[in-house]
Amino acid sequence: MEAIPPSLGAGEMEHIIIFHHESSFHANDYQSEYWLKPGEQVLKKKDKGRLIMVSDFSIEETGHIVLTAELRKAQLSLPESERLPDHARIVICPTSKATGDSYWNMEQMIAQLKTVLRMLQALYPNKKYVFIFDNSSAHNSLAKDALTVTKMNVNPGGKQAHMHDTVILENNPHGLGGQSQSMQFPNELPLTHKHFQYAGQPKGMRVILEERGLVRPSEKIVGVCKDCKVSRSRKPQIEGLSPAEEALIADEDEGDNTEEEEETRLKDYCMQRILLLQDDFKNEKSLLEKVIEEAGHVCLFLPKFHPELNPIEMYWGWAKQYFRERSNGNFRTPLKLVHEALDVCPLMTIRKSFQRVYRYMSAYR
Known part of the structure; x- marks a missing residue:
């Protein structure tokens, strides 16, 4: 299939729809049902295992926000402090130990968002980005100097x-x-x-x-x-x-x-x-809204209790099923499996989830 460029009038810009998604895996998260022969038994660990948290963004065109080979090569000529990551995704393993990752918070969310804005500017220049977030308390948190x-x-x-x-x-x-x-x-x-x-x-x-x-x-x-x-x-x-x-x-x-x-x-x-x-x-705006709107783009929040309006629900369902079928409880295996499960999901499956969401939105109008 070839992409058909939009027909734009004077002063109009193409809008890129970007859905944010957060979720978590556990190292001992196995599938719940198995086919077994008589006398066979699946041995599972009692606890859920280490927590693995993921924050990422999805786009219908490419599925993920990832630098192209040309952009990756161009990054090599830049100082290390100015280089962009290859992938927008962030994976952390939070723990209460001082040496481990801290739990996901708004400070990390804003840092990721600013990096994603730079990546999008390199991937889709001269376009307007429409960021869509779940309507959660974390995403609605205000800046430290907000009128509260x-x-x-x-x-x-x-x-x-x-x-x-x-x-x-x-x-x-x-x-x-x-x-x-x-x-x-x-x-x-x-x-x-x-x-x-x-x-x-x-x-x-x-x-x-x-x-x-x-x-x-x-x-x-x-x-x-x-x-x-x-x-x-x-x-x-x-x-x-x-x-x-x-x-x-x-x-x-x-x-x-x-x-x-x-x-x-x-x-x-x-x-x-x-x-x-x-x-x-x-009408004080959230910190996410301020950062995105100051960059000249759009920030939207989905209505509460309407997961059918977010394509990442279907994407995560696919990824978690893949993860559970292959997880063996060893911490190194799940950490590798998380990236694998999120990357191998077919682009056509991600696009179908976007189209399904758009049909829901059209029906609600």
Whole structure:
């Protein structure tokens, strides 16, 4: 088959659809059913074995994001620090031991994404890339300086995050729309300033609301109302989380309320609630969206609970079946088998999974 180039109008660009996928294997992950002769028995290890985690991207045209032979040769003339990897895929074996790999996190995800953007620029120049991710809490995590009301104190200073500057919304009822607003005080304040001792520190919710005209300086209003506290207490409490994991869950909490809950709760109940309903806080973009959109491309998230919209579900099913049929419990064998299982899946099978997903999407429209 020959690829038919699209017919593009003035100013139009070809869009490349890229699905991200993450999954895991276990060294002792065997097939569940066997054909055996009478008296035969399969001996299996009791535990699942070492964990092997994979993060990769799939494209319908080639199946994987892999450098061509010409690009690999061209990389040899570049300094080692500037060379691109041959394959976008990352495979890690996380463990609690200090010498092992750390568990997959957003920092590693962003590093991989930036490398993939460079690879795509070499493989598909002058095209727009549409990245599609699962709608998970990890993928929706915010940047460290994101506008996150749950990380703010009522008053200035104290232990609260430093957040990026913003612009007061045009629909501000007090005519302040369009004005820039810093979430921190300047590093130098006059001695007569009310908050002189907090120079360079976060302003807190009250000052931010006062600057927007949404709360009067003398007005008495609680920082976090009873309803907001109850809403947060309903979130699952998980022990043993690292600070990064706790922050990740806090970021996800920002948009967890349903539309029905949003309508039934009072709109001006507390400072936290007022800020949470401000569009710049409510529509804060995830770290993935920021990195991709800053590069000039598109980031989309699949709706929750709709695996039929992701072609990687069928691809992973094929790869795991291949892996289980050949795994023998030896750690070196599974590590090699993971790459083999993902690479030998026929390109036609991957393309069929893409086409099946597109038919689902067309039906849902």
